[in-house]
Amino acid sequence: MANSPEMRASDADRDRVAAILREHTAQGRITMDEFNERLEQLYKSKTYGELARLTSDLPDVDLRHLPVKAGSSVPDKKGMHSGMAAAWSAWAAASGINWVIWLIVSITAGDLIYPWPLWVMGPWGVILLVSTVFGGNNQAKES
Incomplete structure (x- = not known):
């Protein structure tokens, strides 16, 4: 069946x-x-x-026969969108760096100081968790 102009496009089509x-x-x-x-x-x-x-003013564009590139918004084998996986990786890296800084400062101060990295990783982690659990794999939600 041919795609009509009124047919809804997917995230893969947009990619x-x-x-x-x-x-x-x-x-x-x-x-x-x-x-x-x-x-x-x-x-x-x-x-x-x-x-x-x-793309109407660009040459040789056929939306139905173009492959989706490897880093697209298609969920990976674990079911997590590649963008969400990247967001979790950034969260983990930033959290790890902050904890290392906190540990170095605590050791050099000779006493455990207030665990301020919780304020960095906590809200960010909660937002990511809610997005992961309730956001699903749909990146194009209707407004």
């Missing part, structure tokens, strides 16, 4: 269009300002027709 826009920007067909404007519109788009309008 394909983003790849097309990046390629045409790299080739000099569109400027960085145009790229940023189109990218903003891209993530607001809901249908194939809206996606097609973003």
Whole structure:
């Protein structure tokens, strides 16, 4: 069945269009300002027709036959979106660095000081946890 312009687009479809826009920007067909404007519109788009309008003035664009790149928003084997996995990695790295700093300061002070890294990792971790549990893998929620 052919995709009609009114049919809803998926996150994978948006990722394909983003790849097309990046390629045409790299080739000099569109400027960085145009790229940023189109990218903003891209993530607001809901249908194939809206996606097609973003690439209508660019050559050789067929949205149905483009592969999704490896780092796309498709969930990995564990079911976690790659962006969410990256957010958890950043949280873990920042938390680890803060705890190491706290430990060094405590050792050099000769006494355990107030565990201030909890204020860094706590709220951030709660937000990530809620996003992971209740956010699901949908990145394009309706407004």
